[in-house]
Amino acid sequence: MKRDCSSGSQKRSAFGAGRIVLASLASHGFPSGYQDSRVKRFLSKNGLVILGFTFILSLIALLAVGLTQNKNTPENFKFGIVFDAGSSHTTMYIYKWSAEKVNDTGLVYEIEACKVKGPGISAFASNVQDIPVYLSKCMGRAKELIPKYKHHQTPVYLGATAGMRLLRMENEQSAKRILASVTSFLNSYPFNFRDARIISGSEEGAYGWITINYLLGKLQKKQNSEDPSSRKNESQETYGALDLGGASTQITFVPKDTNISSPIKFMQFRLYGWNYTVYTYSFLCYGQDQALLLKLAKDTVETPSGTLLDPCFHPGYERMVDISDLFNNVCTREYKDLFPFDKLRIQGTGDFLQCQERLHNLFPTTYCRYTSCTFNGVFMPPVHGEFGAFSAYYYTMKFLNLTSDKVTSEDMVIEKMKQYCSRPWKEVNTTYADVKEKYLSEYCFSGTYVLTLLQVYNFTDYWKHIHFMHKINDNAEAGWTLGYMLNLTNMIPAELPQPKPFSRPTYISLMVAFSLVLAIVFILGSIIFHKSSYFQK
Numbered sequence: 001m002k003r004d005c006s007s008g009s010q011k012r013s014a015f016g017a018g019r020i021v022l023a024s025l026a027s028h029g030f031p032s033g034y035q036d037s038r039v040k041r042f043l044s045k046n047g048l049v050i051l052g053f054t055f056i057l058s059l060i061a062l063l064a065v066g067l068t069q070n071k072n073t074p075e076n077f078k079f080g081i082v083f084d085a086g087s088s089h090t091t092m093y094i095y096k097w098s099a100e101k102v103n104d105t106g107l108v109y110e111i112e113a114c115k116v117k118g119p120g121i122s123a124f125a126s127n128v129q130d131i132p133v134y135l136s137k138c139m140g141r142a143k144e145l146i147p148k149y150k151h152h153q154t155p156v157y158l159g160a161t162a163g164m165r166l167l168r169m170e171n172e173q174s175a176k177r178i179l180a181s182v183t184s185f186l187n188s189y190p191f192n193f194r195d196a197r198i199i200s201g202s203e204e205g206a207y208g209w210i211t212i213n214y215l216l217g218k219l220q221k222k223q224n225s226e227d228p229s230s231r232k233n234e235s236q237e238t239y240g241a242l243d244l245g246g247a248s249t250q251i252t253f254v255p256k257d258t259n260i261s262s263p264i265k266f267m268q269f270r271l272y273g274w275n276y277t278v279y280t281y282s283f284l285c286y287g288q289d290q291a292l293l294l295k296l297a298k299d300t301v302e303t304p305s306g307t308l309l310d311p312c313f314h315p316g317y318e319r320m321v322d323i324s325d326l327f328n329n330v331c332t333r334e335y336k337d338l339f340p341f342d343k344l345r346i347q348g349t350g351d352f353l354q355c356q357e358r359l360h361n362l363f364p365t366t367y368c369r370y371t372s373c374t375f376n377g378v379f380m381p382p383v384h385g386e387f388g389a390f391s392a393y394y395y396t397m398k399f400l401n402l403t404s405d406k407v408t409s410e411d412m413v414i415e416k417m418k419q420y421c422s423r424p425w426k427e428v429n430t431t432y433a434d435v436k437e438k439y440l441s442e443y444c445f446s447g448t449y450v451l452t453l454l455q456v457y458n459f460t461d462y463w464k465h466i467h468f469m470h471k472i473n474d475n476a477e478a479g480w481t482l483g484y485m486l487n488l489t490n491m492i493p494a495e496l497p498q499p500k501p502f503s504r505p506t507y508i509s510l511m512v513a514f515s516l517v518l519a520i521v522f523i524l525g526s527i528i529f530h531k532s533s534y535f536q537k
């Protein structure tokens with residue numbers, strides 16, 4: 001009876017009711033020493049089994065964690081969308097990068113450059129209701145290309161440049177209405193819309209500089225090189241940035257001497273643990289489209305006649321321009337006058353030298369109040385280091401076959417331009433039948449403009465340091481958009497990220513090894529404890 005009773009209590013203790021049973025045994029009058037030794041024997045026997053079981057389970061769990069962690073999981077990609085709302089057109093860029101390699105340089109890829117059909121957004125001042133249709137095609141493309149489950153975490157930015165800067169100067173309310181319409185439309189998508197704003201000329205220059213140096217690997221490469229304090233001249237490392245748009249142009253570089261007195265504050269960046277002092281300037285109205293209008297306006301004022309013989313267009317080329325379009329513009333209105341004609345007929349003569357002479361008039365070299373200046377008395381340190389020239393610099397020079405590194409001197413460019421501008425329009429038009437007429441008719445002008453602008457910046461004996469670039473290392477296009485996104489998503493740290501002491505596999509192996517040791521020590525400890533308390537009996 002008693003045995004049955006005790007064996008019954010053992011069974012119940014295995015189901016967790018041990019304490020109640022032990023209490024009832026004591027009340028039945030068994031000696032307490034007898035009860036204790038039975039309990040200890042029970043625990044030393046079953047405890048070992050439980051510990052062993054736990055040990056095996058933990059081992060399996062540890063191995064499973066280690067293997068899962070180390071197996072080739074698909075990379076976790078992130079996406080970002082930036083609209084470049086330029087003066088002549090809008091382009092939507094989609095960037096993709098691996099979330100794990102977020103701080104590494106050169107690992108962001110442009111997976112799409114969707115050209116929005118139509119003009120720049122500043123042209124929508126009187127028809128803002130058309131903006132949704134205008135942007136919807138590229139947004140549809142973004143929905144297609146970015147996996148649905150990533151939409152809500154994909155940031156969307158729109159940055160407007162010189163076209164909107166000019167509109168804001170002319171009519172601030174119109175500019176606001178356009179941005180409000182863009183904002184409400186982009187907000188209606190499942191993406192993480194951040195903002196739509198007009199970026200400043202300095203931002204445009206600085207972000208372009210960050211983009212090219214990031215893509216060229218000029219910013220982070222230094223982490224493997226010598227001690228930062230030992231490097232004296234940072235500009236030997238970075239590339240200056242030359243951006244030519246339709247309504248403004250930017251020049252950005254690290255000057256040789258950053259201690260010169262400057263009326264403009266140099267920009268200070270700390271990127272990947274390095275300090276950069278950067279000069280940037282944006283010349284509003286000196287983008288190539290506005291410069292052409294400026295030239296035509298000046299020419300019309302100087303020789304008022306219904307017909308303008310223009311050396312910047314091919315012989316045989318003709319174009320009609322509305323006088324109101326020419327002067328109803330912030331950049332040209334200072335020349336506004338009364339003319340006895342309301343249309344201007346342009347007739348090309350194709351003379352590069354004459355064209356260049358006229359273009360030089362757009363860059364008056366007025367009195368310089370500083371150590372050095374470029375045109376209009378604007379402070380600019382002497383150009384220094386290598387330069388990347390992109391946007392319209394690239395389109396124009398690419399078309400003219402002048403982007404090769406073999407073009408090492410300005411004279412080579414001049415020779416090419418003389419010959420190209422003198423070609424009859426008829427011949428040019430048939431040779432390049434697939435090129436958009438607006439671009440084709442203006443390559444003589446824009447090639448001459450690029451050359452003149454670079455002369456004004458003092459690149460004459462420095463031509464071989466200019467590198468015309470578009471897509472860099474096949475990753476992404478040179479332009480301000482990538483730098484803008486990198487900055488707003490905090491993808492360029494101020495300090496170099498500290499490398500982890502162990503690689504991931506080493507870390508996991510160590511964790512498994514230590515867990516095993518711990519488990520073994522624990523089991524051995526339990527055995528020793530139970531054995532010693534048993535022998536004490």
Ligand SMILES: O=c1[nH]cnc2c1ncn2[C@@H]1O[C@H](COP(=O)(O)OP(=O)(O)O)[C@@H](O)[C@H]1O
Pocket residue numbers: 085086087088089120161162163244245246247248249287288289391392395396439
């Ligand atoms: O394929 C091309 N060939 C020639 N010029 C081009 C091509 N694509 C764009 N452009 C020119 O590049 C310039 C781009 O300027 P954008 O629209 O970015 O103005 P912004 O930067 O001044 O606001 C415009 O003058 C445009 O005509």
Ligand SMILES: [Ca+2]
Pocket residue numbers: 086087161244245246391
């Ligand atoms: Ca631009």
